Amino acid sequence: SQQGEEDPQALSIQEGENATMNCSYKTSINNLQWYRQNSGRGLVHLILIRSNEREKHSGRLRVTLDTSKKSSSLLITASRAADTASYFCATDADGTASKLTFGTGTRLQVTL
Amino acid sequence: GAGVSQSPSNKVTEKGKDVELRCDPISGHTALYWYRQSLGQGLEFLIYFQGNSAPDKSGLPSDRFSAERTGGSVSTLTIQRTQQEDSAVYLCASSLLYRGYGYTFGSGTRLTVV
Numbered sequence: 001s002q003q004g005e006e007d008p009q010a011l012s013i014q015e016g017e018n019a020t021m022n023c024s025y026k027t028s029i030n031n032l033q034w035y036r037q038n039s040g041r042g043l044v045h046l047i048l049i050r051s052n053e054r055e056k057h058s059g060r061l062r063v064t065l066d067t068s069k070k071s072s073s074l075l076i077t078a079s080r081a082a083d084t085a086s087y088f089c090a091t092d093a094d095g096t097a098s099k100l101t102f103g104t105g106t107r108l109q110v111t112l
Numbered sequence: 113g114a115g116v117s118q119s120p121s122n123k124v125t126e127k128g129k130d131v132e133l134r135c136d137p138i139s140g141h142t143a144l145y146w147y148r149q150s151l152g153q154g155l156e157f158l159i160y161f162q163g164n165s166a167p168d169k170s171g172l173p174s175d176r177f178s179a180e181r182t183g184g185s186v187s188t189l190t191i192q193r194t195q196q197e198d199s200a201v202y203l204c205a206s207s208l209l210y211r212g213y214g215y216t217f218g219s220g221t222r223l224t225v226v
Contacts, residue, residue: 034213042116042203043155045214058216092212099168100215101144102155 004032004089004103012109019076021106023089024063030092032065033100034074037086046074046087079110114138116218118204124224125194133189133221137206144187145207145215146179150199155203161187194225 007022023032031050033045046104048064049072056063062075078081086107090100117136125131137144146158157171161181172178176194181187191198201222205215 001139029210035215035217042217042219043205043215045216048212048214050212071147091156098143098162099160099171101157102147104154 004091004101006087006089006103006106008103008106010107010109012111013079015079015081015110015112017079017084019079019108019110021087021108022073023072023074023103024073025089025091025103026070027091027093029067030098032063032072033090033092034061034072035088035090035102036062037088037105043088076108079108081110084108084110095110116206116216118206118218118221120204121219122222122224124226126178127196127225128193130190130192131194133191133202133223134206135187135189135204135218137185137187137204138216139185141206141208141216142184143207143209144181145205146187146189147203147205149199149203149220152178155156157181158202180216191223196225199225 004023004025013019031048033048034046037043047058047063049063055061060077086105088102088105090102142163144161147155148215149155159179160168176192179189201220203220205217207213207215
């Protein structure tokens with residue numbers, strides 16, 4: 001079963017605009033991670049936020065985590081056409097053998 | 113190597129045949145994971161290896177699926193008597209330690225069962 005559910009399922013924006021994707025999950029976590037996938041192949045790790053952190057930045061990426069609401073958001077600022085990809089959140093559930101459970105993904109399309 | 117290597121990149125097989133998929137993780141990464149992804153879907157966990165511990169096989173969908181990791185490095189995922197519903201991209205990932213680190217994924221093996 002999917003631990004994380006991303007919202008929206010698909011997002012289309014113009015280059016230069018900001019893109020926000022949300023992720024909700026069900027159980028307590030140790031950390032939450034975001035990944036990007038191009039062309040349905042290997043995923044690339046973007047950022048990891050631990051359960052005791054509320055916000056994290058990496059370049060044009062900003063991730064927030066609200067453990068009380070069991071939700072996270074990924075903001076991509078000043079988007080570029082190269083940001084076109086699918087974005088997945090993944091959770092490392094607390095108290096279990098460590099394996100990431102991935103959400104269903106948000107398909108981002110950035111147009112010129 | 114510099115990244116996680118998977119082979120073959122594509123595999124077409126006839127229904128009922130057995131297939132073996134290979135994963136070479138990053139040297140020094142102790143944890144290795146197999147996932148599969150059906151078209152347009154999220155990732156489905158299959159199996160996880162951590163050092164010398166017993167693997168977590170809780171995601172294997174049936175007893176036709178098995179995996180091993182030899183010498184703490186290379187892993188092979190075997191699917192016996194393939195079915196059409198096994199068609200998917202099979203992704204391998206490794207991480208430095210078992211928790212708290214991001215995964216490095218390979219490019220996957222696209223399996224098509226005809």
